[in-house]
Amino acid sequence: MSAPTVRRRRLGAKLRALRGDLTLDQLAEKSNGRFVSSKVSRIETAKTAAKAKDVEALLDLYAEIGREVSEELRAALLTLTKEGGQRGWWHSYRGVLTPVYEDLISLEAEADTVSSWQLGVIPGLLQTGEYAREIIRATAMSEAVEARVDALVEVRLARQVVLTREEPLALWAIISEQALRSTSEVEGMMYEQRADCSLWVSGRM
Template sequence: MPNAPVVPTVRRRRLGTTLRRLRNEAGLTLDEAAAAMGWKGPKMSKIENASATIRPAEVTALLRVYGASDPAVFEALENLARDAGKKGWWQTYSGVVSSAYADYISLESDAERVCEWSPLLIPGLLQTAAYARETIASITHIRTPEEIAALVEVRLARQAVLTRPSGPLELWAIIHEAALRHRFAIRPATMREQLRRLLDVSELPNVTIQLMPLDSTAHPGILGGFSLVTFPGPVPDLVLFENLSGATYVEGDDVAPFMKAVERIRASALSVEDSLARIAELVEGGTQR
């Protein structure tokens, strides 16, 4: 019976992309790298294109061929190889989670840091169940109540990265104050509960929250929200945009402008202390103004 084709999972794609970059930096062709490993050229090409597997021990040997010496590089890529075919908890929700969303959850679970500029919504990693339910229902109006409930479960399950024992995700969320003033007609208390959640989660040492005030000066974020996702070791950063048609990723050299934009957006926002004070004011009744 022929072997089943290798599925190019998002981890396998990230591993292949990183190995290709390291090979190019080492000045080696596909054939030269393959020969150093005792392989044929097509195998190297398939690994870099995520259509073939590579074992952690092979990653270690390949990195030595490329002249790598940083232990963090070895650890990060060996872990990617080890987990490349592993199914995540979100696979249980494959009936409601799109492939693009599943890819992002996988990336988020591997990430070291996320910096999110959110001008319209509270970031998903900080949402309460009630807020998530209201917003998901408003955005995905063709979903059944059962599907909405499942998507809420997914959103809440994602938040485990903030407290994972293996090293919590660092989250820096910059939220526009306008996002904190939404009204929910059916459940008026939804936003107040959500604001309390922001104050509670801000106590985590790995979570930083800033508010962009209504009277802020112009900054690069006026063009729309995005998430800058950073990975350990040599795995390249990426940027995520979301809209009604799905997710769009920016990678490679195109990430650099967003890194600069994040610094300018942070500088335009309230300080962390003033941001939390403003949220506390809104909890006490400011949302009714």
């Protein structure tokens, strides 16, 4: 089963709100066999990607039983349905990422603003490749993670595309002096990392 996307969650939440106080069994009964409760539940909880025809049928049913289904709402939910099955770039790293990390990247990709407060390290969205490699190695809890360091560094750098896209993410980061002044055995690593942070603060963001 694929990890749910932010769009699928939004769609599910909107459909759940339209169902209101109806139970899933009551909805199934009102649909005269068009829907079974388990199918609607999977759509509402984003456990499965909804099909446009199913969403259309649900919206028709909700309109029939008196729910307010405007043309604007219908169009918005159908757009979410069509976009909900789109795979992000991170899906090519499915064997590397945990479901929680995939979820984080999915939310990050859809966000307009992210606020970050870090004590000991530079936020991932501002890390250089060498810095990311050092942090990932230092925090690796198993040999399996150590074997995936190169791929995890690629992922961390790829996440930064949200800062340079057409409508860039607004990143508000509080970084401790300790993180900026830390040292490393890798020559020049912290100089490059501090310089990169300075560029983002002074105008690349």
